[in-house]
Amino acid sequence: MEIHSAPRTPSPAAEPVHPLVRLGDGPPLAVAHGAGGGIVANVGELAEHLPGRTLLGLDYPGVDGQIPQTPLTLDRLADDLVAATVAEGHDRFPLLGVSLGSAVAVTAALRHPERITALVLTVGFARPDAQSTAFARLYQDLALADREQDLARLLVLCSGSPGALAGIDDVDAAVAATVADGAGRHRALATHMDLVLRVDLSAADLAQVRQPSLVVGAGADRIVLPSSTRALAQAVPGARHVELPDAGHIFAGDEVAVWAGHVARFLDEHDR
Structure with missing residues (x-):
């Protein structure tokens, strides 16, 4: 394991650190985005529903389309963000x-407990389950084979909820938009999936979390099993767990507003 309970100094730089992304205005809420995503992609809509907060985050190496020179680690990403x-x-x-x-986020809380006041863990996991493992490996295989159309189909199929899929009238157009959004970056983003497959937060690690924590799950998640997010909530001492029963891995539309409501209420109560 690469997590340490004591505060640590930032890891030596091995890759250039991207500029800090700022969204919104108000007290800070630091953000760590998901694999294959980015700050704007993952929380741009959320920021619009949290008008009293400034969301601050770093895009991971690979988001810019440049393949990282060294493997990503939780320690390095956490240290850089803090x-x-x-x-x-x-x-x-x-x-x-x-x-x-x-x-x-959990890694940052354990390595820098004097800095982190509260945690919001959304569609998270302590270790890859069968669903996330299959997704990450298939993403890697398609990206490294430059099969961008097939990778886009995978993302359209798995990222949203069944309700979101039901609302797609033209699948080919949705796939084309997803290919355009990737813009040839998927080989670089496949390095994020390598880290997904290496995540291993033990029960002992999670038991050391002392910050108030909110865990938000998605009942129709087809990338991370909902049971994995529920298990994460059970392993973090005193964590509050809420689940959007019909949501997929990527929240959209009204789901973002519901997510933001839970986040705002939790931070109003615990961010002191």
Whole structure:
């Protein structure tokens, strides 16, 4: 395991750190995004529903389409995010993680407990389950074979909810839009999936979390099993668990508003 319970200094730089992304206005909420995503892609809509917060995050290496020179690690991603947020002038702040970013958030809380005031772990997991393992490996295989059309079909099929799929009238257009959004970056983003497959937060690690925590799950998640997010909530001491029963892995539309409501109420109560 690469997690340590004691505060640590930031890891030595091995890759250039992207500029800090800022969304919104108000007290800080640091954000760790999911594999294959980015700050704007994962929480851009959320920021619109949290008008009293500034969301701050770093895009992971690979989001810019450049293949990272060294493997990603939870420690490095956590240290970089904390260091960048502190450099912005925030000594203490809550941290929201999405999917893989939930493991980054837990790592940050354990390595920098003096900095993190509260955690929001969204569609997260302690270790890859059968569903997320199959998804990550298939993503890697398709990306490395430059099968962008097939990879786009996988993302359209798995990312949203059944309700979102039911609302798609033209699947080919949705696939084409997803290919365009990837813009040839999937080989670089496949490195995120390598980290997904290496996540291993033990029960002992999670038991050391001392920050108030909210775990948000998706009942129709087809990337991370809903049971994995429920297990994460059970393993974090005192965590509050809420689940959007019809939501898929990527929240959209009204689901974002519901997510934001849970986040806002939790932070109003616990971000002191």
